[in-house]
Amino acid sequence: MKLAVTTALAAATLAVSLPAAAQFQKPEDAVKYRQSALSLMGTHFSRLGAMANGRVPFDAKVAQDNAALVETLSKLPWAGFTPDTEKLRTKAKADVWKDGAKFKQAQDNMMSEVAKLNTVAKTGNLDQIKAAFGNAAGSCKACHDAFRE
Ligand code: ASC
Secondary structure (H helix, E strand, O other): OHHHHHHHHHHHHHHHHHHHHHHOOOOEEEEEHHHHHHHHHHHHHHHHHHOOOOOOOOOHHHHHHHHHHHHOOOHHHHOEEEEEEOOOOOOOOOOOOOOHHHHHHHHHHHHHHHHHHHHHHOOHHHHHHHHHHHHHHHHHHHHHHHHHH
16 A cells, blocks of 8 residues: 555655656646646635635635645646747746746745645634635736746
8 A cells, every 4th residue: 555655755746846848748748737726726715715815704614625635736737837838828937947946946936835835724714724824826927927828
């Protein structure tokens, strides 16, 4: 059992860290992948937001489930920003490729904020969830402002 879990974890880590270019047959596939991951992240982040903003009643279990999904999903889009996708017409700005260090920093910041949100969601404290949600939303927006048309 322990071995199975360890093996599954190793496989999951490998899937996220494999050289991105090797994972997609065509640049269009990479774009579809990153857009799908970001879309799913937005869906689950919005469900948290609805509770953080009081639009739907707070349910700690729903908050926890969505925060966990958002953290997992936050790791996925970046592999889809392969160099061969720069030439395709998407909302990604040229700075994604021209200023890769800044783009990486924006990714790391967002992943860090949603990891904190997931930690806080486990406590079930709505005030803390609201604060962590606000910080995470800010990290989404900062990256969109800089790198999305
Ligand atoms: C969302 C969503 C985003 C972020 C962003 C935060 O729910 O889909 O892209 O929040 O709007 O500013």
